[in-house]
Amino acid sequence: MADTVILSGIEASNALYDSLHTRIDTLKEKGVTPGLAAILVGENPASQIYVRNKTKKFDSLGLKSDIYRLSEDTKEEELLDLINKINNDDLFHGILVQLPLPKHIDSQKVIHAISPLKDVDGFHPENAGLVSIGNPRFIPCTPKGIMYVLKHFKIPIDGKHVVVVGRSNIVGRPVSVLSSLKSMGNATVTICHSGTPDLKEFTTQADIVVAAMGSAEFLDASFIKDGACLIDVGINRVERDGKSVIVGDVNEASVMGKASALTPVPKGIGPMTIAMLVENTVLSAELSTN
Numbered sequence: 001m002a003d004t005v006i007l008s009g010i011e012a013s014n015a016l017y018d019s020l021h022t023r024i025d026t027l028k029e030k031g032v033t034p035g036l037a038a039i040l041v042g043e044n045p046a047s048q049i050y051v052r053n054k055t056k057k058f059d060s061l062g063l064k065s066d067i068y069r070l071s072e073d074t075k076e077e078e079l080l081d082l083i084n085k086i087n088n089d090d091l092f093h094g095i096l097v098q099l100p101l102p103k104h105i106d107s108q109k110v111i112h113a114i115s116p117l118k119d120v121d122g123f124h125p126e127n128a129g130l131v132s133i134g135n136p137r138f139i140p141c142t143p144k145g146i147m148y149v150l151k152h153f154k155i156p157i158d159g160k161h162v163v164v165v166g167r168s169n170i171v172g173r174p175v176s177v178l179s180s181l182k183s184m185g186n187a188t189v190t191i192c193h194s195g196t197p198d199l200k201e202f203t204t205q206a207d208i209v210v211a212a213m214g215s216a217e218f219l220d221a222s223f224i225k226d227g228a229c230l231i232d233v234g235i236n237r238v239e240r241d242g243k244s245v246i247v248g249d250v251n252e253a254s255v256m257g258k259a260s261a262l263t264p265v266p267k268g269i270g271p272m273t274i275a276m277l278v279e280n281t282v283l284s285a286e287l288s289t290n
């Protein structure tokens with residue numbers, strides 16, 4: 001049995017932060033401090049933790065981040081007004097609206113309301129379109145983090161077969177587009193979803209599997225070929241020995257020794273997502289000074 005290399009998101013994100021210091025210093029010399037406005041609507045405990053973790057990183061790097069906490073019963077109109085106000089505030093280069101939003105608010109309308117020039121999550125259709133034509137401005141943070149990890153650990157993508165499990169607009173679809181782009185991955189890509197009749201038929205052919213389905217430890221050794229690289233995006237809370245723990249979409253114990261490399265959960269793609277939010281905000285600040 002060969003060893004499975006653990007692709008640490010902590011190590012890769014630290015490499016990115018190191019490379020950001022010079023860019024941040026250059027902006028500060030011009031009197032610009034990259035700033036993020038994070039909007040949190042309601043009391044969803046997971047969303048509160050995500051927003052706190054994201055903004056903590058901004059603070060530690062000397063960047064600006066403000067959290068706008070709105071009550072669960074906030075009207076859609078009020079949220080749109082706030083976004084419009086921040087769109088026109090030069091102190092903020094990025095706007096993040098933490099999803100999911102309460103049911104009475106139309107998420108698509110909210111995503112459309114964010115200025116595409118401050119859309120550091122990369123969810124606005126203009127930015128999604130730019131990614132799909134191979135000329136990206138803001139790449140969604142999780143897919144961008146996945147591509148960074150592959151590059152950082154020198155996992156070959158060019159000419160390889162990448163199988164993505166999941167087709168959401170925030171993970172599966174953009175990562176499938178990015179890995180197929182000549183400039184970013186140049187891989188042959190298959191995208192699977194809940195309508196794929198025999199998932200194993202595809203995942204067992206993959207050199208790289210990106211698991212973004214949201215199904216706890218679903219992919220075990222029987223789903224992969226020897227030596228495959230596994231990118232585990234899933235964040236699933238499960239009960240284990242009376243304790244609540246986070247696991248991915250990959251059954252780590254099962255694939256050890258069969259996979260050549262694996263991103264762990266936690267400390268894999270999670271920290272990369274935060275790092276790319278910071279990077280996108282720095283990029284937005286840079287674009288605003290050009």
Ligand code: NDP
Nearest residue numbers: 142166167168171193194212213214233234235269270273
């Ligand atoms: P979604 O629920 O939006 O999408 C899940 C996708 O997986 C869908 O396309 C769905 O198919 C597909 N799917 C579900 N079950 C199966 C199955 N049995 N076989 C094949 N395909 C399946 O989730 P997200 O993309 O938002 O997130 C995916 C996971 O990644 C979640 O666990 C989420 O928590 C995590 N996540 C982690 C992040 C991080 O920073 N690490 C960031 C964002 C998400 P269909 O389209 O047909 O429904």
